[in-house]
Amino acid sequence: MDRLKGKVALISGGARGQGAAEARLFTAEGAKVVLGDVLDAEARAVAEQINKSSAQKCAHALRLDVTRGSDWRAAVDACEHEFGGLDILVNNAGIANVKGIVETSEEEWDAVVAINQKGVWLGMKAAIPAMRKRGAGSIINISSIYGLIGSAGSAAYHGTKGAVRLLSKAAAVQYAPENIRVNSVHPGVIKTPMVDALDDDLVAQITALAPMKRAGTAEEVAYVVLFLASNEASFVTGAEYVVDGGYTAV
Numbered sequence: 001m002d003r004l005k006g007k008v009a010l011i012s013g014g015a016r017g018q019g020a021a022e023a024r025l026f027t028a029e030g031a032k033v034v035l036g037d038v039l040d041a042e043a044r045a046v047a048e049q050i051n052k053s054s055a056q057k058c059a060h061a062l063r064l065d066v067t068r069g070s071d072w073r074a075a076v077d078a079c080e081h082e083f084g085g086l087d088i089l090v091n092n093a094g095i096a097n098v099k100g101i102v103e104t105s106e107e108e109w110d111a112v113v114a115i116n117q118k119g120v121w122l123g124m125k126a127a128i129p130a131m132r133k134r135g136a137g138s139i140i141n142i143s144s145i146y147g148l149i150g151s152a153g154s155a156a157y158h159g160t161k162g163a164v165r166l167l168s169k170a171a172a173v174q175y176a177p178e179n180i181r182v183n184s185v186h187p188g189v190i191k192t193p194m195v196d197a198l199d200d201d202l203v204a205q206i207t208a209l210a211p212m213k214r215a216g217t218a219e220e221v222a223y224v225v226l227f228l229a230s231n232e233a234s235f236v237t238g239a240e241y242v243v244d245g246g247y248t249a250v
């Protein structure tokens with residue numbers, strides 16, 4: 001119950017899907033959580049539900065557009081004002097895009113890069129100074145199996161998720177001397193609103209390629225993120241964790 005006792009976490013994209021599952025699990029394990037999203041009402045509802053079930057204020061929702069540096073600074077300030085500091089950042093917000101190189105417009109490319117790639121950098125840039133004040137930190141960047149392997153289509157998504165993988169390793173190398181760990185997580189097909197919005201046949205086709213022959217749940221990813229966030233992972237940095245039912249083992 002106390003794997004994150006005394007820690008404060010900031011989770012982007014916390015209004016639903018994996019981010020909301022992480023917020024629920026982290027608070028159940030003793031953390032205080034700030035969840036930021038562009039879906040204001042949904043994020044508030046997640047925080048309210050957590051606070052109600054735990055009978056104390058351990059979650060706080062705010063508007064965070066991960067493409068805006070000023071939003072990130074306000075989110076880190078909120079962690080410090082509401083809960084006294086920042087120990088854990090989960091760069092979870094992301095959007096899908098299933099178009100190929102030729103089919104992707106410049107506007108679509110820029111939007112995917114802004115959220116999936118620049119957003120991760122901005123999050124780390126804002127969080128690291130606050131972690132320094134605590135003398136340690138854990139950053140978990142949510143990439144994808146599509147940040148490890150290619151597929152036909154999803155060009156911008158592959159490009160950004162691959163970038164998150166190496167950005168995580170670069171940050172891990174740079175900040176290891178300051179006891180700030182940085183790891184990437186690479187989910188396979190996970191049943192969340194993101195996947196629900198995709199074409200059913202496409203999802204069934206991709207799911208069938210994993211040896212476990214099923215989609216994962218948001219909670220199955222959240223438990224891996226929890227481990228990386230906790231002191232149990234004190235010697236783990238610069239690593240990439242797949243949560244994919246064996247997809248990338250084939």
Ligand code: NAD
Pocket residue numbers: 012013014015016017018019036037038039064065066067091092093094095096115142143144145186187188189190191192193194195
């Ligand atoms: P989801 O769509 O349910 O949740 C994503 C959240 O990010 C949403 O709440 C959304 O509002 C938020 N978001 C989008 N743009 C934002 C912005 N500009 N600023 C702040 N928040 C923003 O999807 P999910 O499956 O929970 O995705 C979580 C992460 O996991 C994403 O980075 C996604 O790319 C990655 N991922 C998902 C899968 C999957 O199969 N679901 C697989 C691999 C990787």
